[in-house]
Amino acid sequence: MASKASLRPIVISGPSGAGKSTLLKRLFSEYPDTFGFSVSHTTRKPRPGEEDGIAYHFVDRPTFEKLVRENAFLEHAQFSGNYYGTSIKSVEDVGTKGKTCILDIDMQGVISVKKTTLNARYLFLAPPSLEILRARLEGRGTESPESVRKRMDQAEKELAFAETGAHDKIIINDNLEKAYDELKSFIFESL
Numbered sequence: 001m002a003s004k005a006s007l008r009p010i011v012i013s014g015p016s017g018a019g020k021s022t023l024l025k026r027l028f029s030e031y032p033d034t035f036g037f038s039v040s041h042t043t044r045k046p047r048p049g050e051e052d053g054i055a056y057h058f059v060d061r062p063t064f065e066k067l068v069r070e071n072a073f074l075e076h077a078q079f080s081g082n083y084y085g086t087s088i089k090s091v092e093d094v095g096t097k098g099k100t101c102i103l104d105i106d107m108q109g110v111i112s113v114k115k116t117t118l119n120a121r122y123l124f125l126a127p128p129s130l131e132i133l134r135a136r137l138e139g140r141g142t143e144s145p146e147s148v149r150k151r152m153d154q155a156e157k158e159l160a161f162a163e164t165g166a167h168d169k170i171i172i173n174d175n176l177e178k179a180y181d182e183l184k185s186f187i188f189e190s191l
């Protein structure tokens with residue numbers, strides 16, 4: 001397997017529980033210097049040891065809201081009273097440092113990346129079936145029944161979106177080894 005990846009950002013999406021984190025964890029540990037995640041913005045206060053520009057870009061609310069008005073974010077949301085967002089520039093910065101940016105985002109995020117000049121490549125990770133997806137979400141032991149229900153509803157929307165042909169490649173994660181090999185082939189494909 002070649003280990004030179006294009007510097008075009010890779011967008012990975014797919015239902016919650018499809019296996020994105022599992023595959024990305026493996027990819028980052030096999031290739032520790034090749035890939036990077038973008039640094040998000042947040043209005044929450046830094047915790048001890050968190051450096052600005054490394055853990056997050058720490059900004060105040062007026063600054064964050066100004067960035068929203070300027071359409072600087074691919075996606076942003078509020079959690080427990082704080083804003084969080086992924087800026088277009090933070091994705092570009094990863095490429096500038098010579099790493100391939102990996103974006104793990106939902107379909108709304110995919111739609112927004114497509115509106116930018118980031119020239120990304122789009123990968124969709126699908127579960128073998130909705131029944132198996134449910135079993136994996138339940139088996140992960142991290143979700144309440146209500147959270148599983150919400151994720152399953154959203155999964156149907158993600159799968160319908162993938163059927164529109166919005167992605168360059170769809171990988172079905174039935175077998176982890178096979179899915180990982182397909183992920184690497186897509187990522188290291190020479191373009």
Ligand SMILES: Nc1ncnc2c1ncn2[C@@H]1O[C@H](COP(=O)(O)OP(=O)(O)OP(=O)(O)O)[C@@H](O)[C@H]1O
Nearest residue numbers: 015016017018019020021022136140173174175176
């Ligand atoms: N091919 C596979 N076969 C069996 N189990 C798998 C496979 N791939 C992943 N899993 C398991 O499925 C569960 C969900 O995987 P993971 O947490 O990586 O999903 P995710 O797509 O990152 O979800 P989220 O978007 O919620 O973070 C985990 O418990 C993982 O170990």
